[in-house]
Amino acid sequence: MPTNCAELAQIEASGEVDDAFPDTLKEPILRWVQFSTIPRLDYLVDRVFEEFKHDFYPGENIVVIDNNGGRNPAVIREKIKFAARLRPDNSVESPAYARYYVCSINRPDEATLVDTAQLVRERKTFTKQRLRSFLKKTIDHEAWSGAPWCVKPKVAEEYRINGEIPPHLTYENQMLQRKVNLAMKKQNDFEGQLLNFHPGLPLLKPKGQKNKQWSQDLARLTDEYQRALAANPELSKVPQEQFIKGPNGFVQVNGFHPLAAKGHPKPPPPPPPPKYPIEDLELAPIRDKPPRPAMKFLSDDIPMPGPVSHALDSGLFMRSVGPLLETWDTLNVYCEVYQLDSFTFDDYVEALQLTSDTYHCQLLVEIHCAVLKKLVNDVNDKNGQVQISLPESSIAESGDSSLAGDSALPSPTPEPEIKPNGRTTRSSLAKSEAAELRKAGHSPAVETRVHCAREMEQSTRSYDWKARLRKRDFKDGTWVYIIVGLLYQLSSDSRRRKSCDEILSKLAPTDQEATVQTAISQYPLTDINTRVKILEILCMLSLETKAIRNYMEDCTNNMTDYRKERIDMQRKRKAAMEDLRLLHEESKALQPGSRTASPIPELEELNDSKMVVDTEEEVEAEDDGDAVMDTEDEEPHRGRSLRRANDRAAQRKQRMEEERLRKERVQAEKAKKPSKQEKQYEKILKKIVEAKEQIREYEEEVLVIENDLREADCPRTRVLGKDRFWNRYYWFERNAMPYAGLPDSSTAFAGYANGCLWVQGPDDIERQGFIDLCKAENDQYYNAFRMTVPERKLLEEGDAHVFNAREWGYYDEPDQLDKLIGWLDTHGVREVKLRKELQAQRDKISTYMIKRKDYLESNEDKKSEGEEPAPRVSTRTKTYLDPAAARRCFTWKNLMAEYENGHIHSEPKPQATTRKQAKAAKKVVEEEARQTRATNRQGKPLTRQGTRYNF
Numbered sequence: 042m043p044t045n046c047a048e049l050a051q052i053e054a055s056g057e058v059d060d061a062f063p064d065t066l067k068e069p070i071l072r073w074v075q076f077s078t079i080p081r082l083d084y085l086v087d088r089v090f091e092e093f094k095h096d097f098y099p100g101e102n103i104v105v106i107d108n109n110g111g112r113n114p115a116v117i118r119e120k121i122k123f124a125a126r127l128r129p130d131n132s133v134e135s136p137a138y139a140r141y142y143v144c145s146i147n148r149p150d151e152a153t154l155v156d157t158a159q160l161v162r163e164r165k166t167f168t169k170q171r172l173r174s175f176l177k178k179t180i181d182h183e184a185w186s187g188a189p190w191c192v193k194p195k196v197a198e199e200y201r202i203n204g205e206i207p208p209h210l211t212y213e214n215q216m217l218q219r220k221v222n223l224a225m226k227k228q229n230d231f232e233g234q235l236l237n238f239h240p241g242l243p244l245l246k247p248k249g250q251k252n253k254q255w256s257q258d259l260a261r262l263t264d265e266y267q268r269a270l271a272a273n274p275e276l277s278k279v280p281q282e283q284f285i286k287g288p289n290g291f292v293q294v295n296g297f298h299p300l301a302a303k304g305h306p307k308p309p310p311p312p313p314p315p316k317y318p319i320e321d322l323e324l325a326p327i328r329d330k331p332p333r334p335a336m337k338f339l340s341d342d343i344p345m346p347g348p349v350s351h352a353l354d355s356g357l358f359m360r361s362v363g364p365l366l367e368t369w370d371t372l373n374v375y376c377e378v379y380q381l382d383s384f385t386f387d388d389y390v391e392a393l394q395l396t397s398d399t400y401h402c403q404l405l406v407e408i409h410c411a412v413l414k415k416l417v418n419d420v421n422d423k424n425g426q427v428q429i430s431l432p433e434s435s436i437a438e439s440g441d442s443s444l445a446g447d448s449a450l451p452s453p454t455p456e457p458e459i460k461p462n463g464r465t466t467r468s469s470l471a472k473s474e475a476a477e478l479r480k481a482g483h484s485p486a487v488e489t490r491v492h493c494a495r496e497m498e499q500s501t502r503s504y505d506w507k508a509r510l511r512k513r514d515f516k517d518g519t520w521v522y523i524i525v526g527l528l529y530q531l532s533s534d535s536r537r538r539k540s541c542d543e544i545l546s547k548l549a550p551t552d553q554e555a556t557v558q559t560a561i562s563q564y565p566l567t568d569i570n571t572r573v574k575i576l577e578i579l580c581m582l583s584l585e586t587k588a589i590r591n592y593m594e595d596c597t598n599n600m601t602d603y604r605k606e607r608i609d610m611q612r613k614r615k616a617a618m619e620d621l622r623l624l625h626e627e628s629k630a631l632q633p634g635s636r637t638a639s640p641i642p643e644l645e646e647l648n649d650s651k652m653v654v655d656t657e658e659e660v661e662a663e664d665d666g667d668a669v670m671d672t673e674d675e676e677p678h679r680g681r682s683l684r685r686a687n688d689r690a691a692q693r694k695q696r697m698e699e700e701r702l703r704k705e706r707v708q709a710e711k712a713k714k715p716s717k718q719e720k721q722y723e724k725i726l727k728k729i730v731e732a733k734e735q736i737r738e739y740e741e742e743v744l745v746i747e748n749d750l751r752e753a754d755c756p757r758t759r760v761l762g763k764d765r766f767w768n769r770y771y772w773f774e775r776n777a778m779p780y781a782g783l784p785d786s787s788t789a790f791a792g793y794a795n796g797c798l799w800v801q802g803p804d805d806i807e808r809q810g811f812i813d814l815c816k817a818e819n820d821q822y823y824n825a826f827r828m829t830v831p832e833r834k835l836l837e838e839g840d841a842h843v844f845n846a847r848e849w850g851y852y853d854e855p856d857q858l859d860k861l862i863g864w865l866d867t868h869g870v871r872e873v874k875l876r877k878e879l880q881a882q883r884d885k886i887s888t889y890m891i892k893r894k895d896y897l898e899s900n901e902d903k904k905s906e907g908e909e910p911a912p913r914v915s916t917r918t919k920t921y922l923d924p925a926a927a928r929r930c931f932t933w934k935n936l937m938a939e940y941e942n943g944h945i946h947s948e949p950k951p952q953a954t955t956r957k958q959a960k961a962a963k964k965v966v967e968e969e970a971r972q973t974r975a976t977n978r979q980g981k982p983l984t985r986q987g988t989r990y991n992f
Contacts (some may be wrong), residue, residue: 062175063166065101066093068200070172074180075202076189076210082818083320085190086173093167095157097141103160105143105153112161115143118152173810184817187215321765321869322811322833326826332839334860336800336850339365339390343841344802344848356394361570362849364577365390366773366799371580372408373794374755374777378592379411379583380938380946383782386795387897392930393572399565400518403945404933410515410946411938412579413523415586417510425511428586432533492545494529496555497522515947518561524575525549525560531578540574547571596753603753607746614739621732624725631722751776761882762875764865766834767803767811768843770875772886780885781892787934796893797851798858798886802843853894855887900929 070089079085097103097117105113119142126134141160142152165171179196182188189210191197197204208214338344340359357365369389376383384404392405400406418426498505506526509519525548532541547567553559583589755777761770773795774780782794803812812830814822823829828836835842843850852858862883865876879886935945944951 062171063101063162065098066167067175067179068202069093069096069098070175071179071192071196071200071202074176074190075192075197076207078187078189078210080186081821082173082177083323086169086176089176090167090169090172096139097157097160097162101162102166103143103162105145105155106159106161114146115153116146116149117160118142118144170807170810174806177810183212185212188212317868318870318873319868321866321871322822322830324765324866324868326828326833326837328836330837331860331864332837333864334852334857335839336841336843336852338841338850344844345842356568356570357390358570359848361573363801363847365393365569365573366771366849368573368576368580369795370758370773370777371584372412373782375583375589375592376783376937378588379415380935380941381407381411382786382788382933382935382937383778383794384786384788384933385782385791385793385893385896386797387893388788388930388933390569391928393569395928395930396565402928402930403935403947404930406515406520406947407935407938407945408576409520409524409579411935412576412583413510413515413520413527414513414946415583415588416527416579417507419513420511425507427507428588429582430585431530490551491542492549493551493553493555494525494532494545494549497549497557497560498526498529500555501557513946513949516949518564519557520947521548521564522557522560524579528575528578537578540578544571544574593756596755599753600750603746603750607743607750610739610743610746614736614743617732617736617739621729621736624729624732628722628725628729631718631725752779753777761878763871764875765869765872766830766838767807767871769801769803770879771799771801772882773799774885774889775882780889783937785936787936788932791896792892793889793896796889797853798861798890800843800850800852802845802848804846808845853890855890858883858886858890 070093073092074085074089077085079088097120099117099120101117103115103117105115107113121140121142123138123140125137128134139157141155141157143155143160144150144152180190180192182190189206191204191206192200192202194204196202209218338359339355339362340357341355342359344359366386369386372379372381372389373383388404392402392408395402395405416427416429418424418428501522506523510523515523525545528541528545528548532538532545548560548563549555550559550563553563758771758773759776761772761775763769778794780794781792782789812834814830819829826833841850852861858879862876862879865872865879867873867876938945942950
């Protein structure tokens with residue numbers, strides 16, 4: 042870029058910063074930061090933001106929050122400050138505060154007194170990013186440590202801020218103060234040492250000390266020690282090992298308590314640990330951590346610092362990826378306004394890449410025709426009123442001027458007066474030649490023709506592009522000529538001239554005949570980048586129409602209703618939860634005591650079976666014992682023997698079995714005849730089950746309402762978040778559209794809409810403030826982390842990078858998504874928010890990534906099957922297209938237009954000869970649409986909120 046263009050761009054960007062930042066805050070902030078010694082700009086921004094976040098000034102536009110939570114825009118008229126109240130001991134009794142007189146914008150004559158707690162600023166009015174940009178533009182400091190921040194002279198003169206640096210903040214005084222502090226530190230270190238005057242030890246003396254005062258003090262101390270030694274000679278017999286050096290400069294001598302070293306400073310306490318999250322780039326880089334997973338790119342020109350390793354051969358440039366995503370999102374968000382079925386992003390890209398059978402692809406043709414129909418009304422609708430603002434056509438101006446020239450009579454030109462020629466000299470000849478050269482230099486340059494759209498419009502002035510568009514004349518590719526006429530009229534605007542001329546040079550080349558057929562034949566020869574430019578211009582124009590604005594207002598009103606419904610459902614759920622809690626308490630009070638102490642029924646059965654087994658084992662053991670005794674070879678026992686022992690064991694076993702059966706009968710009788718308390722307890726349990734079911738229904742209804750809110754949020758595309766290098770992450774299905782597209786579209790079987798997580802590079806303003814630092818900040822960052830921010834970006838992002846907002850990459854696999862979530866650092870302010878959003882949406886994103894992969898693989902299988910030779914088909918009456926070899930985009934049909942209009946956009950409206958035929962045709966169309974479109978319980982077709990019943 043030339044130097045003058047860069048300067049103009051910088052001036053333009055600085056003007057945008059000035060316009061965006063509140064004017065009422067500029068002067069107080071500049072006065073506050075003047076001569077501030079806060080070292081880093083980031084710390085200064087944080088300090089200023091906290092200082093002025095809750096401080097407002099007269100003339101500032103703010104929002105007043107009333108007692109009901111309503112937000113009312115107002116303007117501050119007057120500010121009243123109240124000083125802090127102090128107690129006699131100088132402690133604060135009540136802090137300082139302020140009150141404001143504000144005037145509502147709707148009622149400027151009425152003033153209201155409000156507190157600071159009732160005032161807030163509009164979103165994105167006073168942010169750290171704008172504050173940083175403003176400060177970086179208006180203040181500066183010298184390149185030495187401790188230099189104060191100074192307002193730039195031009196800005197200081199504008200706001201009448203004193204720019205003279207105080208004497209104690211100048212460089213000379215700062216250096217002198219540092220020398221004095223260093224000398225004082227050396228003197229204090231020497232004074233802190235304990236002087237040892239033992240005769241056998243050398244005298245401690247500071248190196249190079251020339252202070253006379255110190256010499257006098259040393260002499261005085263020596264005399265006092267000698268006098269004390271003469272009075273008590275035992276002092277000289279102190280053994281050497283009695284001197285023990287303690288911690289922190291203490292010395293213990295001969296059993297005395299330790300003495301504090303004079304002037305020895307205590308070690309400073311360790312710095313407190315940082316309170317996370319903090320600025321992402323202030324976190325130390327982890328060198329052994331794996332880099333971010335590699336992204337994929339849709340374009341051929343991959344943004345890499347080195348040579349491109351491979352190309353995709355898609356014909357798409359990186360500068361067209363952003364408009365491509367923007368147009369797809371616009372067409373799917375406002376598909377109900379355009380009367381278009383939703384379509385997948387992959388089908389959209391494939392349709393734009395077609396070079397053959399272009400006009401047979403209904404998706405490509407219907408998109409252009411549907412958007413064009415919103416720019417100009419039908420001939421029967423308000424006489425075909427144009428819904429957008431267009432510049433005046435140059436053809437009309439030239440026609441008017443030619444008519445005016447033909448009607449006006451030629452006025453006689455006055456003959457120039459003949460001046461007498463003077464004497465011709467060399468100097469006069471040189472002057473005349475210079476004048477001729479000057480005239481030739483100022484003569485207007487001849488404009489080079491880059492297209493023949495003007496001639497094409499002049500040849501069809503009787504039936505121009507507006508007339509064709511009013512009559513919906515789109516057949517046989519005539520919509521391409523309508524685009525040529527529209528772009529030619531838009532080229533009269535200097536802001537759009539360059540892009541329009543670039544498109545017109547391909548649709549209406551100068552080496553071709555200026556006819557409608559030329560434009561129709563040239564469109565299939567254009568590449569995907571040109572087609573994306575055309576759709577970008579058409580979509581931007583359609584957003585100005587009343588239909589889109591009305592749709593936005595309806596969505597906003599619906600969102601307000603949905604929020605009220607959600608609050609109502611949450612209130613009902615809260616009441617049901619309270620009822621459930623009371624039922625639980627009542628059930629605890631009514632629970633029978635036997636149930637509280639009784640074990641689990643399964644354990645009871647286990648204990649009963651164990652008891653029976655034990656008794657049987659005892660009986661068998663006794664029988665076995667008798668049998669053993671009978672089988673012994675020894676002589677039998679001569680004493681008294683037990684007769685009928687086996688009979689008694691059988692009787693004991695029978696009695697135990699009868700007792701067990703009796704207990705079971707008692708328990709069965711109790712179960713058949715529950716008590717009054719048990720009956721009431723059972724009723725409470727049923728109520729608890731019903732309450733839980735009601736709560737579950739309320740929660741499902743809240744989820745449905747939240748999904749409706751998400752689909753109605755159409756004014757803007759919401760970003761998931763930003764990473765440490767200010768890359769933005771988008772999931773376009775997040776808001777303003779169903780996750781899988783309209784449930785009744787012709788390609789609803791695909792099961793997804795976009796199926797990718799898109800990554801956009803940082804904006805230029807963010808690069809200047811956070812990545813491309815100035816030399817001083819860059820050196821400071823290098824000293825802290827041994828690398829610069831661009832070097833860290835190349836290291837931690839791996840092999841794939843995006844460097845500006847015009848570059849895009851994407852992820853389309855769940856494994857890459859999981860690795861990306863693991864790469865994000867939760868200690869950074871931006872990445873902790875991005876990680877939270879990705880984790881919340883992880884299951885949905887992964888689901889639609891898998892569906893996209895299955896859809897693309899199924900189409901590849903169909904193509905491979907279609908390569909086999911097809912059976913012979915008669916093509917006498919129509920052109921035969923093999924459906925197996927057809928592309929994905931050919932399966933899309935505009936069912937919404939057929940259902941609502943009875944025909945698609947590119948076809949003329951069918952005219953029935955009789956009422957009976959018209960009624961029959963309408964019935965057939967409705968029947969076909971009823972079979973293809975999903976309906977609700979009342980039999981009505983679902984809108985985009987039809988997905989609310991799919992959980």
